Amino acid sequence: MEPLMALAIGILYATAIYMMLRRSIVKLVIGLMLLSNAANLLIFASAGMRRGAPPLVPEGATAPLGLVADPLPQALVLTAIVIAFGVLSFAVVLIRRAYEIVKADDLDQMKDTDT
């Protein structure tokens, strides 16, 4: 499964970067979303992917029965998803305000500090 996933993540990264390099600020937001998802999948996939073995300890036992998926990257990704949402909502609102004030949707017009 990993080779397919690696390929998919590579494509996700490529689309994210392509969008972030656009001059339109709305496309930048979409690029940001793609990038955070690609990064989450990167962490998830690099630990190896395992089917049907969630990291849970059955009732009454002290350790999982048999091998389970690595819980650590899952915990990292969980944190990352939530933070990415925070960053994205901040970015979206920031861009909205910037557009209201600068009245420009072209990043090249925002290259100076004084508007």
Add this chain to the structure above:
Amino acid sequence: MQFAVLGGFVLAAFAPLLHRWFGERTGWVLALLPGALLLWLLGQLPTVVAGETLVFEQAWVPGLEITLTFLLDGLSLLFALLISGIGVLVLIYASGYLKGHPDLVRFHVVILAFMMSMLGLVLADNLVSLFVFWELTSITSYLLIGFNHTDLEARKSALQGLFVTVGGGLALLAGLILLALAGDSWSLQELTGRGELLRGHDLYLPILLCLLAGAFTKSAQFPFHFWLPNAMAAPTPVSAYLHSATMVKAGVYLLARLSPALGGTPAWEAWLCLIGALTMLTGAFLALRHTNIKKLLAYSTVMALGTLTLLLGIGSEQAMVAFATFLLAHSLYKGALFMVAGILDHETGTKDIALMGGLRRVMPVTALCAAVAALSLGGVIPLFGFVAKELLFAAAWEGGWRDLLLPATLIAAILTLAAAAIVGIRPFFGERRELPRDPHEGPGTMLLGPVLLAGLSLLLGLWPGAAEGLVAATASSVGGAPVAASLYLWHGINGPLLLSLVSLALGLLLFRHWARWRAALRPLEPLIQRGPEALYFRLMDALVEVAEWQTRLLQNGYMRNYLVMMLLVLVGLTGVTLFARHELHLAVALDVQLHEALVVGLMVAGAVMACVLRARLAAVASVGVMGFCIALTFVLFSAPDLGITQLLVETLTVILLILVLFRLPRFARLSSPLERVRDLVVAAATGGLMTLLILQVVSIDPFSSISDYMVANSQPLGHGHNIVNVILVDFRALDTLGEMFVLALAAIGVFAMLRFHAGEYETRDRQARGEVVDD
């Protein structure tokens, strides 16, 4: 000993408090510390003269062999006596010179810190602590030159002094490290005993050149001599103390200290004699160009520093004795002369000697001090300067390179004598002239220093035997072996005496025709203007230009350029490391089930469509499709918690985007096809690298994961059955706390941006000012 020096820094920090208690008299209170040190050092004089070296052990960073051990032998004792002795006088002198100055507190803090750094420098046994004190003197010197910080010239000069000395300091650091490596010790005491090893070492020349760069910049040797006269922008007590008697001699001190370890080789002799002689002549020659009394004295200090370097280069026993004597004599008379210059400036309101004349009637004490000190500077019998000059001639007479050095010394002596006459005679004799201020005799606080220093010059001249012990001890530590010194005022009629007479006659002749001499030098002005100082300024300009150029290139304000640059560096460095350092183990075994392939395919399609679609809503929707596919992937591959979270967040994101999207501009097509191709290449390169990286990462297992511990202990220690949850709220709870902070900050930011509008503030402000606002 360490206690006194480090305590001095503490005292410096408390100087503002002392000012509150003692006001104008703080200088006297602070002078108690160097005064006590002076008395203590004088108490050690018999022991050191007897040939003993006092060692005060003190560990600092034992793991790195850095100590604060202090060493008191002849050389460091001579320096320490000068530093503390002149330090006392300067503190008292400054309380008169800077009387009522609003920044007197700052002066006291910095000069006391300088005093202690300088003491640390000459006493330190460890190379690292020596370097630390060395840099501290550079920094305090910078602060003191720029004391009048509202004056542009003062700031420029301060910066120049700092750049030159700290630039040399860098070379010095390299030299000291090499020295420690070659000599296998950080202790000066041990290194001076390993001269044979060091002189024969492969690294000898690099060590020597690095150390010389440090010493020459600090001691204003040619071609770095230009910063010293500019440093005269400092208040006169500072010039008297730092830039003639103490700090500028630090470079000479270092050379003298290392002379037993590194001296005596042809390279040492050639460099020190050549640069020393060149500096001596440059200083003596340029001194006579100036009518500004401080500049004139500064150039004559450059000349003296050159002489000291020259004497170290000659390296004979005679030269060592001359070195010690000249060092002592110079500090005494130059300190006195600078203080006299300060009195003249203070009382007449000008520094220009050409404007002064006939002042001896109104300032008899100053005139007397100036005359005595100037006679010593000129090397006239019976002053201590004469003894030093005789020894200098004798050393040049007997040393190697005699044909070159003897004429150079003679010329320098003639020019110096003229300079001495200008300073000692010109302001005080002749007719009175109009001056900016009505001159009076200086106050007692300002006269104490010159009187004592000039008195010492006279006393030691008449009775040179008093300094014999100290001079011999100093010469012994510079020479590395016991040296006997006998100082006499009258050596009988011999070569050096004849040279003295010649220099006296020619010097006085030059003094009589000073104005004509200056006029004759004027055609040389363009050459002097193009000297090393011009090079310094060109270098500084070039530095600024390069900085501007690279800022324009790298920091051009276009976001995508930053991104492209960062990504290319990432791809370049990571790619090179990946291909050059590692073999690619690509796990290509495909073990895919149909529904998984479908989910992943849909996910990729969603991402690609988001880039291609021209409508905002459609693009957001296809990002949503991708997000839900990712959630499915999480569920399929044993991560139910991730699946749930991703589902929730993705839903929220799509809702948020749709709400905000209508207030945002439509997609615009702004870039040219060429730019799009470039971006595609960058994006594809980055994506490709990521794919390769993942393939590489999943196929190797460099070290064991810490997850096993968490899996095994989730239930026993964390009492939780969902291991991911236990990690988040227990094993890595602090990370989760941090995450909550980030979210809270983002939420506050979002709220603030939605709630407050820039326009509202303006309206409110205008309303507050009572203006009519029409919406």
